Amino acid sequence: MEFDALLLSRLQFAFVIAFHILFPAFTIGLAAFLAVCEGLWLKTGNETYKRLYLHWVKIFALAFAMGVVSGVVMSYQFGTNWAVFADKTGSVMGPLLGYEVLTAFFLEATFLGVMLFGWKKVGRGLHFFSTCCVAVGTSISAFWILAANSWMQTPQGFAMDDEGKFYATSWMEVIFNPSFPSRYVHMMLAAFITTAAVILAAGAWQTLRRHDQKPTRWQMRMAAGTLLVLMPLQIIAGHWSGEVAHHYQPAKVAAMEGWWETKSAQDTVLFAIPDEETRSSKYELAIPGLGNTVMGLPKDEVIQGLNDFDGDHPPVFIVFWAFRIMVGCGLVLLGLGVWGCFKWIRGTIDKPGLFHWLAVPGGMLGFVAVISGWVVTEVGRQPYTVYGYLRTEDSLSPVSAAEVATSLLIFIVVYAIIFTAGVIYMLRIATSGFDDKETDRPKTERRAPGTPMGSVDDMGEKENSPAGEGDVSNARENVSKHDED
């Protein structure tokens, strides 16, 4: 393997986008969760919802900031590293991304200010409206970017001029291309599931540490219920994605499933080590003949195997295993949802136990599934950037390997620093538990009285904000006594 500008650019793109998607996957779900909590609080007047809101909004602020800064990087990647791709597809992809900025980014970014800093400045209704704007903004943003990505997977509604540049012939066909509906549903569900898993994990941790409080208990129930409802839907959505992919990108599905030979009644491979040198899989464990059924095809239909794609197929090992990791994570999350709801009904969900010990690491599974899902999708599209029309090797910028190596190194270092710090800060808040009563919560000792932060703490109690006592910033600021740095 030679580390040329092409390979380095691919690695860099994979790294920066994988880093970016961690945050949208979480903020899309969390924004919705916050909107629900605030809405329920306004409707029922139940303080527990408000406490949930004030607690999670602190984490949201951190995750959102990291999503934004890594997203800004993404919008320049197409040009810096994939200039030829940008030049050729600009007339199709560009407007989609442009619409994302115009309809989503401004909405999110502007109302985020009100959401985080307006708790005391604006009335409840307007504040709730801002939270909703942010939540809606995130899903509009996902809409456009996924339309763009899906078009690259299953391009249609376009033509090419004599310079090889793409242009749209029908915008409806470009946007609602064949793989877009299933991908949008699958990704949105993935975001909600990822968030639910995190919320469940935080609740489980607090229960284990026995500083669980009313909001802890509610959040556990909300999260377990969400998993129980959404995970089956996700399996259906995933299956739908698979069918679409089989129709439009058969080589990708053959790689996902580890099918080398062209035949009818393919197997369902459970375990294998695919090897492109020998063009076969070692240690294969498979259920014979089930493959067609899983794909929703008649048993006698012949499915093309990898060997018959003339080498024009994606790297098998990565796609095969990434797919299994995603599905595996999904099944575990389904298990956690079922078990959690079962314990809820039995009334034992608040007693620390094995469930809680498993739910804590389970908080990461959504992220793992999201990244591996994208790896399936994107690596599975290789060797093309625009499937069937533009090859990855023809998409590259005229940049040198040295430049790309430098930038990749810098991104790795920068992201490592902010990721570590960000995760520490988020975990500190997530595990800290809720303050039992806003008024007798432990004072933060770290800011000497007299500093502005110290005075903020006092003010929070004296002043009655229009939105009720307590305020976002107090909640945002207050770090529990349990976890000294």
Added chain:
Amino acid sequence: MEFLDLPHIWAVFIAIAVMLYVAFDGYDLGIGMLTAFAFSDQERNMMTATIEPFWDGNETWLVLGGGGLFAAFPLAYAILMPAFYLPILLMLAALIFRGVAFEFRHKAVRKRTQKFWNAAFAYGSLVATLSQGLILGGFIQGFTVEGRAFAGHTFDWFTPFSVLVALSMVAGYLLLGTTWLILKTEGELRDGSIKWAKRSLIGTVLGMALVSFATLSIDPRVTAKWGVSMAAIDFSKAIYMLPIPLACGGLMVWLWKDLFSKKAPDWRPYLLAVGIFLTGYVGLGVSIFPYIVPFEVTIWEAAARDNALMLLFIGAAIMLPIILAYTAYVHSLFWGKVKEGDGYHG
């Protein structure tokens, strides 16, 4: 839609987006740099409190500039981005640090980490500003282009001229930052800002003058447009261009007076500073029009297909007024001087 020259319209749109970016993010990058000189944590918190609710929206104009360029002028995007590979990287890295520092500063509990994020905030702002200046400088100088791609070298953007532009950029953003502080703060901080505003105004005046003269000598086509060269002045042309530098100079004098006057309203210095930027910007636009990759590719050559531009045009025509309206509305919610303690929760 023959009668609409869409590339032309889009060139103007993107120019406006970039100008708005400069006017908005300029003040928060400027304040970011100023925090390096804050006397106390308290003062630093007051400074950041004036920008916290807005910075994300401000930065979105940068995304619109970049995204808009990709969408409307893919060829320009494809040439410019690789040409500025390293300064863009530098800018992004700086913006990353600075962006997360807004939140992380408040979350750090140890003194050392707090210091680290405070520094990340200040120096991130500085490096982002410098890189934007280097990019602008490199942009004005022009490029080596072959076929449809950048064919120059990795460090072509790094010249004495681009360094000069970068330094002027720092002065200019400081001016925007200090005048924003005059608008949003009171007491000692406001008085201190006036002092700083005077200094940065001097820097800005010097910077703009030097950059303008250097620009005039960069390309004969620019010289021809202005009718001004080192040797001679062609008054028949210069007369049409004259209003731009005159307006610029006028605004500079007005701002200088305001900074010394006790009666000048606090909102005016910021607007005047934006006006100064605007005149410089218009002057630059006039110099390089109709090129979008200076002296190599015109806006018509770089433009996306008409149907793409049309779709975008509809989107922008509907969305931009809405965006401007809610941006103004949110600014009005946070109108007025920042108070002690607002720092954190506004």
